[in-house]
Amino acid sequence: MHFDDSSCARCRADFPALGRTHAGRPLAYFDGPGGTQVPQAVIDAVTSYYATSNANTHGQFVTAEESDLMLLAAREAVASFLGAPSWQCISFGANMTTLTFALARAFGRRLGPGDEVVITELDHEANRGPWLTLAARGVTVRQVALRSDGTLDPDDMARQVTGKTRLLAIGYASNALGTVNDLALARRLTRAVGATLVVDAVHAAPHFSLDVTALDCDMLLCSAYKFYGPHVGVLYVRPGLLDTLATERLSTQEPEAPYRIETGTLNHAAIAGVNAAIAYLASWGQGDTLRSRLVDAMSGLEARERTLATRYFDDVRQVPGVTVWGPDFSAPRRAPTVSISIAGVHPTEAARRLGERGVCVWDGHFYAARAIEVLGQAETGGVIRAGMAMYVSEDDIDRLLDGVRALARG
Numbered sequence: 048m049h050f051d052d053s054s055c056a057r058c059r060a061d062f063p064a065l066g067r068t069h070a071g072r073p074l075a076y077f078d079g080p081g082g083t084q085v086p087q088a089v090i091d092a093v094t095s096y097y098a099t100s101n102a103n104t105h106g107q108f109v110t111a112e113e114s115d116l117m118l119l120a121a122r123e124a125v126a127s128f129l130g131a132p133s134w135q136c137i138s139f140g141a142n143m144t145t146l147t148f149a150l151a152r153a154f155g156r157r158l159g160p161g162d163e164v165v166i167t168e169l170d171h172e173a174n175r176g177p178w179l180t181l182a183a184r185g186v187t188v189r190q191v192a193l194r195s196d197g198t199l200d201p202d203d204m205a206r207q208v209t210g211k212t213r214l215l216a217i218g219y220a221s222n223a224l225g226t227v228n229d230l231a232l233a234r235r236l237t238r239a240v241g242a243t244l245v246v247d248a249v250h251a252a253p254h255f256s257l258d259v260t261a262l263d264c265d266m267l268l269c270s271a272y273k274f275y276g277p278h279v280g281v282l283y284v285r286p287g288l289l290d291t292l293a294t295e296r297l298s299t300q301e302p303e304a305p306y307r308i309e310t311g312t313l314n315h316a317a318i319a320g321v322n323a324a325i326a327y328l329a330s331w332g333q334g335d336t337l338r339s340r341l342v343d344a345m346s347g348l349e350a351r352e353r354t355l356a357t358r359y360f361d362d363v364r365q366v367p368g369v370t371v372w373g374p375d376f377s378a379p380r381r382a383p384t385v386s387i388s389i390a391g392v393h394p395t396e397a398a399r400r401l402g403e404r405g406v407c408v409w410d411g412h413f414y415a416a417r418a419i420e421v422l423g424q425a426e427t428g429g430v431i432r433a434g435m436a437m438y439v440s441e442d443d444i445d446r447l448l449d450g451v452r453a454l455a456r457g
């Protein structure tokens with residue numbers, strides 16, 4: 048699928064929030080890494096669930112049956128989105144962070160002194176903090192070093208993964224710097240020592256076609272509110288693995304995957320929205336199956352967002368006083384998220400002044416606090432992040448660049 052300016056213009060009509068103005072100007076949303084806007088189809092799916100099918104699961108009446116079917120359909124759609132073999136691999140939760148804490152507790156119950164877990168300096172705290180709690184059980188938590196160019200050190204990864212490693216938790220793409228990590232290396236190293244590979248794909252899911260089968264990961268997490276859906280966390284677990292984990296559950300809860308890690312009643316209406324978000328993405332692609340339409344659509348979006356981000360990256364680095372953080376776009380895969388600093392302007396002040404122009408960017412560390420610290424930007428308020436999404440237009444990029452130039456001029 049080729050996604051160009053005219054596709055962008057068509058997609059913008061699907062997002063009611065893009066009709067909003069602030070101080071007389073339309074809002075330019077570069078805050079996708081913090082959460083994307085939702086198309087009308089997602090809003091309709093949430094509303095329609097409440098209007099017609101709202102019930103708890105496993106009842107003997109029509110709305111409960113419809114709720115069961117809706118949840119099954121959503122799991123099947125997510126399985127297609129992730130390239131997973133079946134809906135039984137897909138669990139839902141409040142968000143990625145909550146699911147990762149639950150996994151860390153479950154995993155940690157069988158670990159103790161002598162065992163090691165590896166995390167990275169680049170990751171969002173959601174893929175660090177839960178695993179760091181295992182230190183209280185005597186587990187050694189090692190960290191793969193982040194280099195000043197915004198990439199993880201592959202030699203250090205090879206050093207940190209040892210015969211004692213039980214699990215490596217690593218991001219697919221950095222929400223702060225756009226770096227795409229070498230997951231093939233992570234798999235090779237963990238496979239060699241029999242360790243579990245957990246991938247945080249929250250930042251990758253809106254930008255790339257994901258394929259858990261090709262990645263060969265044991266677990267992968269993402270969050271639907273980053274890919275045009277509602278606030279729902281998604282967990283993929285390799286067939287058979289979840290059933291071996293000592294998750295926290297009520298005695299009355301189904302013990303098998305995918306329910307084994309789901310506690311209490313899920314957010315049904317939001318999950319109906321997740322299914323609609325995936326259907327919306329697929330509607331931009333071509334193919335005979337949902338999976339093939341998704342792969343086609345996501346590859347078109349990846350190319351489009353890469354073009355926009357490369358343009359912003361190349362132009363903004365020419366602005367006197369601007370420093371661009373993270374890798375350039377020479378790697379075959381790079382998330383379309385660009386972070387900068389402007390000499391003499393505090394990131395919060397920069398974001399506030401861009402916000403006054405209706406240009407929505409984030410400032411700070413975006414919970415990738417260790418990465419921002421390693422880059423030496425923690426004490427000066429972090430960095431200024433702009434993320435691409437399917438509805439970002441060339442005109443939005445012009446407005447962002449104009450705003451940055453004005454700030455750099457002082």
Ligand SMILES: Cc1ncc(COP(=O)(O)O)c(C=O)c1O
Pocket residue numbers: 080081141142143144145171173174218220221222247249250269270279280414
């Ligand atoms: C890369 C990454 N991982 C994890 C998270 C946490 O996701 P959630 O808000 O679903 O807990 C985020 C959220 O910003 C993120 O960007």
